Amino acid sequence: MSELKYLSGFGNEFSSEDPRCPGSLPEGQNNPQVCPYGLYAEQLSGSAFTCPRPTNKRSWLYRILPSVRHKPYTAMHCGNLTENWDEVEPDPNQLRWMPFTIPKSSEKKVDFVTGLHTLCGAGDTKSRNGIGIHMFTCNTSMVDRCVVLPPFSLSVPQQGEILITTEFGKMMVEPNEICVIQQGMRFSVNVFGETRGYVLEVYGAHFELPDLGPIGANGLANPRDFLTPVAWYEDREVATGYTVINKYQGKLFSSQQVFSPFNVVAWHGNYTPYKYNLDNFMVINCVAFDHADPSIFTVLTAKSSRPGVAMADFVIFPPRWGVADHTFRPPYYHRNCMSEFMGLIKGHYEAKEEGFQPGGGTLHSTMTPHGPDRDCFEKSSTALLKPERVADGTMAFMFESSFSMAVTKWGLETCQRLDKSYYQCWEPLRKHFDPNWRPSKQ
Numbered sequence: 405m406s407e408l409k410y411l412s413g414f415g416n417e418f419s420s421e422d423p424r425c426p427g428s429l430p431e432g433q434n435n436p437q438v439c440p441y442g443l444y445a446e447q448l449s450g451s452a453f454t455c456p457r458p459t460n461k462r463s464w465l466y467r468i469l470p471s472v473r474h475k476p477y478t479a480m481h482c483g484n485l486t487e488n489w490d491e492v493e494p495d496p497n498q499l500r501w502m503p504f505t506i507p508k509s510s511e512k513k514v515d516f517v518t519g520l521h522t523l524c525g526a527g528d529t530k531s532r533n534g535i536g537i538h539m540f541t542c543n544t545s546m547v548d549r550c551v552v553l554p555p556f557s558l559s560v561p562q563q564g565e566i567l568i569t570t571e572f573g574k575m576m577v578e579p580n581e582i583c584v585i586q587q588g589m590r591f592s593v594n595v596f597g598e599t600r601g602y603v604l605e606v607y608g609a610h611f612e613l614p615d616l617g618p619i620g621a622n623g624l625a626n627p628r629d630f631l632t633p634v635a636w637y638e639d640r641e642v643a644t645g646y647t648v649i650n651k652y653q654g655k656l657f658s659s660q661q662v663f664s665p666f667n668v669v670a671w672h673g674n675y676t677p678y679k680y681n682l683d684n685f686m687v688i689n690c691v692a693f694d695h696a697d698p699s700i701f702t703v704l705t706a707k708s709s710r711p712g713v714a715m716a717d718f719v720i721f722p723p724r725w726g727v728a729d730h731t732f733r734p735p736y737y738h739r740n741c742m743s744e745f746m747g748l749i750k751g752h753y754e755a756k757e758e759g760f761q762p763g764g765g766t767l768h769s770t771m772t773p774h775g776p777d778r779d780c781f782e783k784s785s786t787a788l789l790k791p792e793r794v795a796d797g798t799m800a801f802m803f804e805s806s807f808s809m810a811v812t813k814w815g816l817e818t819c820q821r822l823d824k825s826y827y828q829c830w831e832p833l834r835k836h837f838d839p840n841w842r843p844s845k846q
């Protein structure tokens with residue numbers, strides 16, 4: 405496959421034409437009486453028409469046939485995808501999952517949609533307030549089918565690259581990259597072997613770059629490093645039927661059409677899919693003493709209506725220097741009013757060298773205590789505090805959410821990956837309290 409091209413920037417007003425059709429973007433207006441090349445104009449609105457300019461998102465697609473040319477939707481089997489948060493009793497325990505099992509293609513062919521499994525979440529898509537966290541484990545490309553999700557979804561491939569064909573063009577997303585497919589965008593996923601990753605769905609808010617405050621104009625995830633695909637179309641008739649899968653109010657529906665939906669010859673607008681390579685994150689961290697909160701590592705945030713409170717933040721723990729003086733450097737022990745789901749793309753996580761593996765996960769729910777295991781505590785309390793590389797060759801991440809999430813039956817039982825011994829990593833923590841301790845005289 406030849407190198408794919410991308411447009412750089414975050415939330416820009418982009419425009420793109422498939423080079424096979426020069427002049428396919430109408431000039432000076434969105435709705436000419438007749439579009440160039442006999443295309444149909446279609447608007448994709450990602451925000452209410454009336455949103456203030458900074459949050460108004462829409463794109464115009466110029467396509468061979470409009471999306472509306474399809475047979476009625478019919479309900480389809482949802483597999484392990486759910487939005488039912490009452491399947492099992494609430495569980496406030498610290499939860500850890502071993503790497504989620506990827507089906508062997510010799511045994512069962514599973515594509516991206518069939519391979520989506522809901523792990524935890526909260527809220528509902530009807531009121532557009534909530535989130536869902538899913539794992540995808542698959543081994544086969546989607547053939548003549550695509551999917552459209554109502555929420556905004558952020559995908560984190562962990563094993564195997566994924567080629568995502570969208571109405572805006574194609575994106576190759578490798579482990580250590582993430583991609584965002586926005587509400588209502590149709591996409592199809594090609595894989596090249598056994599593939600696994602994480603998906604965060606946010607029901608009602610766009611992902612934004614966090615404000616930088618006193619950091620200044622640059623840093624963290626820089627806008628220019630976000631990449632949007634360029635227009636690519638196929639004029640392909642599919643006599644046997646092309647299936648468009650629509651996730652609607654938490655359930656899957658399918659509809660048939662006789663042509664590929666990737667028939668957009670040109671488009672313009674500020675509502676697009678995009679990808680981002682986590683190596684481009686400009687890390688800010690403590691250079692004197694104490695442990696800064698992980699919000700300094702926020703790549704993207706989906707804000708709630710409460711100032712400073714996210715429906716979900718996407719936070720990473722990238723390779724960096726640890727230099728803090730007279731400080732316990734690893735994550736502190738804590739209880740958080742936010743929920744913390746963590747995944748691991750590669751390597752290991754500093755607070756737990758063992759047990760938390762790439763392709764697995766942890767959930768520390770609202771106010772559930774957690775922190776370093778015994779080994780980490782003992783080592784870091786006595787370590788010589790010289791400048792040290794932290795997390796080299798690793799990439800852990802966190803979906804941090806203000807929702808108190810429910811875990812699904814699949815997550816607690818069916819997947820059979822729950823590590824029942826997780827709590828034991830804190831059992832060996834012992835007392836160091838010494839009532840006779842006195843400050844040493846300088």
Ligand SMILES: O=C(O)Cc1cc(O)ccc1O
Binds near residue numbers: 697698755802
């Ligand atoms: O729980 C965790 O491991 C994530 C985390 C990391 C950190 O550096 C500080 C707080 C925090 O929740």
Ligand SMILES: [Fe+2]
Binds near residue numbers: 740
């Ligand atoms: Fe935490």
